[in-house]
Amino acid sequence: MPKRPLRHACAALLAVTSLALTATGCGGTTKNDVEHDGGSAATAGKADPGAATKKGLTVGFLPKQVNNPYFTSADQGGRKALARLGSHYEEAGPSSATDTAGQVSYVNTLTQQQVDAIAVSAQDPGALCTALKQAMRNGIKVVTYDSDTDPGCRNAFVSQAGAEDLGRTEVRLLARQIGYKGEIAILSAAQTATNQNTWIGYMKDELKDPRYKNVRLVKIAYGNDDAQQSFQQTQGLLQEYPNLKGIVSPTTVGVKAAAQYLSGSKYKGKVKLTGLGTPDDMRKYVKNGTVDAFELWDPARLGDLAARTAVALSSGQITGRRGERFKAGAKTYTLGANGVIVLGAPTVFDAGNIDRFHF
Known part of the structure; x- marks a missing residue:
C-alpha cells in the first residue's frame, strides 16, 4: 500500500489503539516469545545459518519521523538492500518525532497488511510493546534500528554504534x-x-x-x-x-x-x-x-543492516539469540546480549575530511 493510504488507514485506527494501550501493559511474554539473554524476544526454534535467503518478502520500515533527512537516508539504505535481496520495501510513519500513538497505529496497519517483517525506530521504549508483540504473534519479525524498544518487544536491535x-x-x-x-x-x-x-x-x-x-x-x-x-x-x-x-x-x-x-x-x-x-x-x-x-555513522548503512537483519530473521538464519552470526553483504555480524547487533564505530567529521562524505 502506498504511503498516503497507509496514513489514512492509520488515522482510523488511532482511537482503538489508544484504548488498547491504556488497557494492556507490555510486560510478560506471548506464546511465540521466548525470553532469553536478558529479555530479547526470539522466535522458538533453532537458527539455521545455512538456510536459503527468502525472496519476495515485504519489510515495512517505520522511522521515528518521515521526511527527516536522517531517516530518509537510512530508509533508502534499507530500500536498496531489499531490492538487492529480491524483496519489497514499504515505508510508513508519523510526520512528528513525538507522535508515539501514531507510531503504534502504523505498527497495527503493517500487521493488518501481513508484512513479513517490521523495522522500526522507536519513539518510546515501552509504548509500542503491545502492538509489536501482536505483530510477532502473527508471525512478523520485528527489528528495531536507531532507537530500541524494551528487548522483549522485538527480535533484534540494530545499534548504530556501541x-x-x-x-x-x-x-x-x-x-x-x-x-x-x-x-x-x-x-x-x-x-x-x-x-x-x-x-x-x-x-x-x-x-x-x-x-x-x-x-x-x-x-x-x-x-x-x-x-x-x-x-x-x-x-x-x-x-x-x-x-x-x-x-x-x-x-x-x-x-x-x-x-x-x-x-x-x-x-x-x-x-x-x-x-x-x-x-x-x-x-x-x-x-x-x-x-x-x-x-x-553512515545512516544508509544502518538502514541496509536493518533490512538484511529482517530478511535473515524471516529466512530462519537467525532468531535473535546471543552468539548467532549472519552475513550481511560483505560483512559477518554477531548478535550480542539481548539480540543487539552493532553497526560499527562512528566517523568524526571536520574540515579536513567532510568533503569526502555526502549523505
Missing part, C-alpha cells in the same frame, strides 16, 4: 574543544527517546572522570527533533547560561538547528558545538567556523 562509545566520545570531542573547562549543556530530542537517554547516561558517567573536574553539565534541554523547537532551545540555553562554553546535541535535527542559531549570533566560534549530524547538513557550519568537529 551506546557507551557514542556517549563517551561526544563528551571527549566537546571537552577537547573547550579546553576541559567550563559549563556545558546537552540539547537532546524527546525526553522518552531510548537512544538519546542511553547516550546521555554514558555522557554523565564520562563526566565523572577526574579529567573533567572543571567541566560542569548545567542543563539537558529537549527540542523534540523539531528544527524550530531546537533552535529556540539553543537560544534559551545561551540566555539562561551566558557563560556556557559548549553544547552537545546527539540528534541530527538538534545539532543542525543549534549550528544555525550559533552561526548567526555573537556566540559563533565562542560556544563550541558538537553532536551527531550528517555531513550534508553540517558542511557549511564546519566551513564557516561554527563547528569544529562532530560525528555520525
Whole structure:
C-alpha cells in the first residue's frame, strides 16, 4: 500500500489503539516469545545459518519521523538492500518525532497488511510493546534500528554504534574543544527517546572522570527533533547560561538547528558545538567556523543492516539469540546480549575530511 493510504488507514485506527494501550501493559511474554539473554524476544526454534535467503518478502520500515533527512537516508539504505535481496520495501510513519500513538497505529496497519517483517525506530521504549508483540504473534519479525524498544518487544536491535562509545566520545570531542573547562549543556530530542537517554547516561558517567573536574553539565534541554523547537532551545540555553562554553546535541535535527542559531549570533566560534549530524547538513557550519568537529555513522548503512537483519530473521538464519552470526553483504555480524547487533564505530567529521562524505 502506498504511503498516503497507509496514513489514512492509520488515522482510523488511532482511537482503538489508544484504548488498547491504556488497557494492556507490555510486560510478560506471548506464546511465540521466548525470553532469553536478558529479555530479547526470539522466535522458538533453532537458527539455521545455512538456510536459503527468502525472496519476495515485504519489510515495512517505520522511522521515528518521515521526511527527516536522517531517516530518509537510512530508509533508502534499507530500500536498496531489499531490492538487492529480491524483496519489497514499504515505508510508513508519523510526520512528528513525538507522535508515539501514531507510531503504534502504523505498527497495527503493517500487521493488518501481513508484512513479513517490521523495522522500526522507536519513539518510546515501552509504548509500542503491545502492538509489536501482536505483530510477532502473527508471525512478523520485528527489528528495531536507531532507537530500541524494551528487548522483549522485538527480535533484534540494530545499534548504530556501541551506546557507551557514542556517549563517551561526544563528551571527549566537546571537552577537547573547550579546553576541559567550563559549563556545558546537552540539547537532546524527546525526553522518552531510548537512544538519546542511553547516550546521555554514558555522557554523565564520562563526566565523572577526574579529567573533567572543571567541566560542569548545567542543563539537558529537549527540542523534540523539531528544527524550530531546537533552535529556540539553543537560544534559551545561551540566555539562561551566558557563560556556557559548549553544547552537545546527539540528534541530527538538534545539532543542525543549534549550528544555525550559533552561526548567526555573537556566540559563533565562542560556544563550541558538537553532536551527531550528517555531513550534508553540517558542511557549511564546519566551513564557516561554527563547528569544529562532530560525528555520525553512515545512516544508509544502518538502514541496509536493518533490512538484511529482517530478511535473515524471516529466512530462519537467525532468531535473535546471543552468539548467532549472519552475513550481511560483505560483512559477518554477531548478535550480542539481548539480540543487539552493532553497526560499527562512528566517523568524526571536520574540515579536513567532510568533503569526502555526502549523505
